[in-house]
Amino acid sequence: MAPSTPSAIFESLGCCSPLSGNALSETDAESIAAMFAVLADPVRLRLLSLVANQADGVCACDLVTVLDRSQPTISHHLKVLANAGLLDRDKRGRWVWYTVRKDRLAPLGDLFA
Amino acid sequence: MAPSTPSAIFESLGCCSPLSGNALSETDAESIAAMFAVLADPVRLRLLSLVANQADGVCACDLVTVLDRSQPTISHHLKVLANAGLLDRDKRGRWVWYTVRKDRLAPLGDLFA
DNA sequence: TCAACATATCGACCAATGTCAATATCGATA
DNA sequence: TATCGATATTGACATTGGTCGATATGTTGA
Numbered sequence: 245m246a247p248s249t250p251s252a253i254f255e256s257l258g259c260c261s262p263l264s265g266n267a268l269s270e271t272d273a274e275s276i277a278a279m280f281a282v283l284a285d286p287v288r289l290r291l292l293s294l295v296a297n298q299a300d301g302v303c304a305c306d307l308v309t310v311l312d313r314s315q316p317t318i319s320h321h322l323k324v325l326a327n328a329g330l331l332d333r334d335k336r337g338r339w340v341w342y343t344v345r346k347d348r349l350a351p352l353g354d355l356f357a
Numbered sequence: 358m359a360p361s362t363p364s365a366i367f368e369s370l371g372c373c374s375p376l377s378g379n380a381l382s383e384t385d386a387e388s389i390a391a392m393f394a395v396l397a398d399p400v401r402l403r404l405l406s407l408v409a410n411q412a413d414g415v416c417a418c419d420l421v422t423v424l425d426r427s428q429p430t431i432s433h434h435l436k437v438l439a440n441a442g443l444l445d446r447d448k449r450g451r452w453v454w455y456t457v458r459k460d461r462l463a464p465l466g467d468l469f470a
Numbered sequence: 471t472c473a474a475c476a477t478a479t480c481g482a483c484c485a486a487t488g489t490c491a492a493t494a495t496c497g498a499t500a
Numbered sequence: 501t502a503t504c505g506a507t508a509t510t511g512a513c514a515t516t517g518g519t520c521g522a523t524a525t526g527t528t529g530a
Binding site: 267268270273274276277278280281283284285286287288289290293294297349350352353354355356357 | 380389402403470
Binding site for chain 4: 416417418421428429431432433435436448450451452453
């Protein structure tokens with residue numbers, strides 16, 4: 245006989261807790277959400293794309309002038325991106341050069357496959 | 358002769374504004390950031406994965422019991438996901454069934470390619 | 471050593487948002 | 501119609517986070 249309520253449908257599949265099968269764990273969800281939170285800002289997205297479009301990296305001094313934000317704000321966003329592992333930071337004398345970590349970006353794309 | 362300052366390097370490439378080449382526009386960055394903001398919450402990520410793992414969709418009544426959140430909170434998150442176009446909402450009598458919109462998720466993955 | 475410049479940090483402010491209790495709405499069924 | 505159960509909305513609260521002015525740190529070159 246067919247189950248009548250929604251949860252009964254899941255229970256009829258033979259498992260104890262209906263939906264916990266191959267779903268995201270709480271800790272996995274938190275770490276993935278943290279990565280998406282880093283990407284959930286238009287200024288950071290533009291910084292990331294600006295850096296990604298220059299194979300040899302970009303000087304922070306140029307990033308400050310391009311977007312319409314103050315120097316502390318750009319510095320803050322670059323730090324967030326670097327702390328998330330999406331940008332590599334390379335100090336060369338007085339300047340700081342950033343390059344994109346494609347090996348860190350790719351796994352995020354796999355989540356949508 | 359090699360340019361001495363970082364910005365001079367970009368200007369030597371022959372373009373007016375150094376980094377604006379194929380980078381994200383402000384409006385594009387805003388809309389993409391909005392999509393990532395939807396995904397930047399662990400409860401929403403788990404809801405999405407729970408729905409995605411059931412080919413025939415999931416009843417909201419079951420989603421309420423699985424995660425450790427109140428019914429209004431789950432309802433709120435489902436609304437956010439549906440408004441973003443990531444979930445389809447289908448009201449069947451007293452219950453609401455959700456299915457995932459894979460065609461809306463896939464383009465987000467392409468951003469990392 | 472000093473001045474100028476690039477970058478980082480601090481402190482404060484304001485907007486956005488996740489959360490829940492209470493309540494409303496809507497559909498099914500007796 | 502009346503009641504019950506599923507879902508949505510409202511209002512309030514606390515937290516988070518983007519932003520900037522002011523300032524600190526660190527590096528270069530005179």
